[in-house]
Amino acid sequence: MNLENLMLLSPFIAVALASIAVMLAATLWKTRFPALLITVVGLGAGLASTGALVGRAPAAVTPLLLINGYSLYFSGLVLACSLGVALLSMGYFARREQGPVQFCLFLLLSTLGAMVIASSSHFASLLLGLELQGAGLYPLAAYARFTPASIEAGIKYLVPSTVASAFLVFGMALVYADSGVMDFGSIAAIGRAPAMSLLMTVGLLMILSGAAFKLALVPFHLWTPDVYQGAPAPATAFVATVSKAAVVGLLMRFFAPFTDHGSNAVAASLWALAIASMFAGNLLALRQENIKRIIAYSSIAHMGYVLVAFLCGTALGIVSATYYVTAYAITALCALAVVSLLSHAKETESLADIRGLALRRPLVAFLFAVAMMSLAGIPFTVGFIGKFYVLSAGVQSRVWPLTFSLAVSSAIGLYYYLRVVIVMYRHPAPASEKDAGPSAMAGMSRPLSAAGMIALGTAGVLLVCFGVYPGPLFDFIAWMVGS
Template sequence: MHRVEIAALLPITITTLTALAVMIGIAIKRSHTQAFIGTVVGLAIAFASVILAGGVPRQVTPLLMIDHYASIFMGLIIVSAAGSALLAYRYFELRDTQPEEFYLLLLLATVGAEILACSAHFASFFLGLEILSISLYAMIGYLKERRHPLEAAIKYLILAAASSAFLLFGMALVYADSGTMEFARITRAETDTWYPLMTTLGTTLIFTGVAFKLALVPFHLWTPDVYEGAPAPVTAFIATVSKAAVFAVLLRYYNSSAGEHAFFVILSVIAVASILVGNLLALRQTNVKRILAYSSISHLGYVLIALLAGRDTGNQAVVFYLIAYSMTILAAFATVTALSGAGRDADEIDDYGGLFWRRPLIGSIFTIALLSLAGMPATAGFIGKFYLIAAGAATEQWLLIFVLIVGSAIGLFYYLRIIEAMFSAAQPVAPVLRPISVAEGAVLVTLAVIVLWVGIYPQPILAVLARR
C-alpha cells in the first residue's frame, strides 16, 4: 500500500487503534476517567488526521473511496461521536454500572460509521453498517438493569437485522445482474435507458434497508421507542453519527446510479410521507425524546429533497443540512442529558416547566436548539432549510418544497410547545435537576455557539463544501 493511501486511511486507523488502546487500558485497570480521556483524545487525533489527510480524492483498494465528501462526513462523525462521549461521562458516572466498555463500543461504532462514509463497494458498505449496528445494539441496552433500554435494544436488533437482510438480498440481486459490487461500475455497466429488472429490484431493496436505518416512513416504527428507551447520550449518537453515516453512503450510491426515474418517484413518495407523518405524529407526544424522534423522521425527509434535487447544489445542501442538523440535535440531546438525574432521563415536557427561569443558560441553549430545528434565522437550521429550498428551487421541485413548507409549519407546533413549557411559570412535579458538570457545560456552550455561528456566518463551511 502506498504511503499516501495509508495517510488517507488515518482517521479510520486511528479510531480503531484508540479502541484497541482503550480495551487494553480497561484490561489493565478499570478506570472510567482513563477510558473517557483515551476516547476523547483518540477522537481528537482522528479529527486532526481528517483535516491533514483530506485533500485529493483517493481510491484505497476497491472498497474505500476517500474523497472530499468522505472527509467531511468523517469529520462530522468524529465530532458527533466525541460530543456523545463527552455527554456520556457524567451520565454514566451517576448510574451504578461499569461504564468503561461503553467507550469501546462507541469507538467501534464510530469506526463502522467512518467506513460507511468512505465505502464505494457493497462489501465495505455492509461491513461498515454491521460494525455500526452491532455496537449500537449493545450501546442502546447498556443500562442492562433497566427495562426500557433493553426493550429498545431488542427492538433495534430485530428491525436492524431484518433491514440488513433486505440490504444483503438487494446487493445479491444487483451483483447477479451486473457482476460487480463497486458502486461506480454498476452505473458504468448500464449506460443507456433502463436498468434491468433485477438491478431495479435490488436497488429498491437496498433503499429499503437504508430507509430502515434512516427511519424514513414507512420504515420508521422503531424510532420513537429506541430514542426514548436508549440512554440520552446513545440517542444523541444514533441521531447524529448513525444517520450521517448512512446518508453518506446513500448519497454516494444514489449519485452513482442517479437519473433513475423509478427511484426518483419512490424516493419522492418516501420524502413526502416522512415529512408529513413525522411531523403529524410528533404533535401528540408529551415525551421530549419521542418528539425529537418523530421530528428526526421529518428532518431526514427534508434532506431527501436535496438528495433528489441532485447536482452540486443538492449534494452540498445534503451535507450542509446534515452538519447543521447534527450539531443542533446534539445540542438538544446534550440538554436532555445534562438535565437527567440518576433515576431517569428528563424526557417529559413537564420536566422542562419553567426551565428558562430556573436555569437561564440551559434554557436558552435548548431554545436555540429547538429554534434551529424549526429553522428560524440566525441558527444553523435556518441556513440548512434555506439551502434545501434553494436546491429544490434550482431543479424546480415545487411540490416537494411545498410539502417541506407545510411540514415546517406543523413542526412549529411541537417545538413551540416545548419552548412554551420552558418559559412558563410552571414548576416540574418532580424536579430531576442536578448541577451540570464542566464537560457538559462546555459541550452545551460550544454547540450553541456553533449553531449560532453557522446560522449567522456559514461562509467557512460553504467554502469547504464548494472545494472539490
C-alpha cells in the same frame, strides 16, 4: 499497502487503536477516567488526521475504500459528533452506578463503522461498515440494562435492523447477479444508462429499503421513537447524529446517479419516502409528551428534508443536503446534550420535567430553546440556513411537489417545537402535584457536568455562528463535496 495508503487510513487506524486501548485500559485500571480519556483522545486524533488529509487528491485505498473530499467531510462530521457524544457520556455516567468503559468501546467501534460506511466504494466494505456500526449500536441502545425501556430499545433496534441488513444483502446479491459488479463506480455507470433490468431495479430497491431503515424514513421508521426514548441520552444522541450522517453520506454517494433523470423506480421511491417522511414525522410528533420521542419523530421529518435537497440532483442540491445534515447533527447534538445533562437517576424526558427550566437554569434553557428554533427553522440558527439552502435547491430545480411539501410540513412542525420552548419558559407547576416530587427538584439544583457543558456550549456556539454567518462553511462543503 504502502505508506501513502497508511496515511490515508490514519483516521480509521486512530479510532481502531483507541478501541483496543480502551479494552486494555479496562483490564488495567478499575476507574472510569482512563477509558474516557482514551476515547476522547482517539476521536480527537481521528478528527485531526482527517483534517490533515483535506486537500489531497482522491485516492482509492484497496478496491474497498475511496478517500476523497466527500468521504473525508462525512468522516469528519461523524468523528466530531462522536466526540460530542463521548463528552456527554462523561457527565452522564458519572451519576450512575454503571461504568462508561464498555460504552466507550461500543462508541468507538460504531464510529469506526460509520466512517467505513461514509468511505466505502464497494458492497463488501459497505456491509462491513454497516454491521460494525450496527453491532456497536445495539449495546449502546440497551446500555442502561437495569431499565426495561433500554433493553426494549436494544431489542427494537436489533431485530428490525437485522431484517434490514438481510434485505440489503439480498439486494446486493440481486445487483451482483444482474450486473456482475460490486463496486460503486460500475453500478453508477449502470444508473446512468437509460434502461435498467427488473432484477437490477428490485435489487436497488432492496438496498434502498435497508438504507431507509437506518435513516428511519417512513414507512421504515417504526423502531425510532422507542429506541430514542429507551436508549440512554448519549446513545440517543449517537443514533440521531452519527448513524444518520454516515448513512446520508452513503445514500448520496450511491444513489446520486439514479436521481439524474427522475423516471426510474429508485428515484420515484425516494420521492415517496421523502414526502411521506416529512408529513408523517411532523404529524406524529404533534401529540407527543416525551422530548426524546419528539426529537425522534422530528428526525424522521428532517431526513425527509435532506432527501428533498438530494433529489434535486444538482450540485447545489448535494451541497445543500450536506449542509442540512451538518446543521441537523449540530442541532440534534445540542438538544440531546441538554436532555443528557439534565438527566440524573431518571432520564429527564417528559415535557413536565422541563417545565419552568428557564427560571432555574436560564443558559441551558436558552440553548435548548435555540436548538428547537433551529429545528423549526427560525433565522439566525443553522437550521434556518440549512432549510434556506434546501429550499433554494428545490426552487432552482423546480421540484415543486417536494418544495411545497417541505413548506407545509415544516409549518406543521412548528407547533411542537414551540410547545417545548414555551414549556421551559412557563412557571413550574404548583408543588401540590405529587409526581414533581422532591427528587426532581433536587436534581435541578445540582451542578452540571463540565465535559457535557463543553459539548453543549460548542454545539450551541456553532449553531448560532453557522446560522449568522454560514458563508465559509457552505464554501468549505462545496469545495470538499465538489472535489
